[in-house]
Amino acid sequence: MATKQRGRPRSFDRETALEQALRTFWEHGYEGTSVSDLTRVMGIGAPSLYAAFGDKRTLFDEVVVRYGVTHGAFGGRAFDEEPTARRGVARLLREAAAEFTDPDHPRGCLVITAATNCTTPEVEESLRERRNANVADIESRIAAAVATGELPADTDPAALARFTAAVFQGMSQQARDGATREDLEAVADLAMSAWPEGSVAENGD
């Protein structure tokens, strides 16, 4: 591995430029963001962008990965760190309410909004697969909770996961439409009241 690079050094910070691209794609979506938009917010010329990130689609793919391990990582953390499926989902939705309305970055979820009406089918498909993978993750987490008896045996994991995902995606849309954090927290709480063994006392942090 070459620690010393040979030619002319890059005149910009790659991570910073990538984050700027992420914000722009997040705000305006894949097709709503032009390469000249990107070069402007990244502060570089088009040839530098293509040399550092490949073409627009490759850059977007990298942006999506980055989003998944940064702004969008709270979902995975909620499930990893909470002891029960119920608490995991409750935290997922509560944190989504805060994240989707954080004034420090664009509203809603990039994976949900950035490729909705996309002329490039591969891009739309890639985000759709990511969303459906998230639904499947939630479902398997719920199914595991049913298996251990944490949730009632008559619980339908697929339906409950689909419901959770729908609320999550609806919250993203609501955030885009101007809902406040408090608005979305109320939505999250109402969603949790639809869960089985829905004792109000359990959500106690």
Place this chain on the structure above:
Amino acid sequence: MATKQRGRPRSFDRETALEQALRTFWEHGYEGTSVSDLTRVMGIGAPSLYAAFGDKRTLFDEVVVRYGVTHGAFGGRAFDEEPTARRGVARLLREAAAEFTDPDHPRGCLVITAATNCTTPEVEESLRERRNANVADIESRIAAAVATGELPADTDPAALARFTAAVFQGMSQQARDGATREDLEAVADLAMSAWPEGSVAENGD
């Protein structure tokens, strides 16, 4: 009013062409649909389109109005024809499950999906206002139900309306991502179980 028109008659049916434009906007969104896409599916040339419908934005506005009184009219009907707010919302969500997955037309809701990442701010704003007006409608319906004692006095109409809208919009997204009618009906039923005075027996049609 001139029943007899003077010049060369139009070579296409305006309503049919409008419906074709509606389907295309519904499927691919405002910016994802080009004027040449429209002329192709409508079976007419560009000058005919501009003469009959104005520019692309004007045509889209007319499409949105048409959607509201045709495919998207079930929401208003649900509230007009059901005796209680709860039954109105339950019917809204059940019919949305069917409508959003109907194989006879594109999936999901045009008002929700057709201008998500839109470069033209007026178009995005116009649909956003329409969505927020729907939330306000649901809220006032719920507030009226609280006032008459139909719903408990401690019900938060704004929160319950926002929750309903989020589920509705999430169902549209889920339909786009491949959920079946049965999937969405399960989501609708779960959403209704979050409602106050949530007796399972009430939904009896």
Place this chain on the structure above:
DNA sequence: CTCTTTCTCTAGTGGTCGCTACAGAAAGAA
């Protein structure tokens, strides 16, 4: 028939899209 009106068709407008050829600039290597 001719005249007027309205639509349709061909062909093209200027503008923006994603992307790149090419020459020069800035670094290490020799």
Place this chain on the structure above:
DNA sequence: TTCTTTCTGTAGCGACCACTAGAGAAAGAG
């Protein structure tokens, strides 16, 4: 210094965008 490597800036590529000028076609009015 000179050579090689890599990045940067200008300038422009063909393709598509929304949109339209202008000529001809199809109807009623006279």
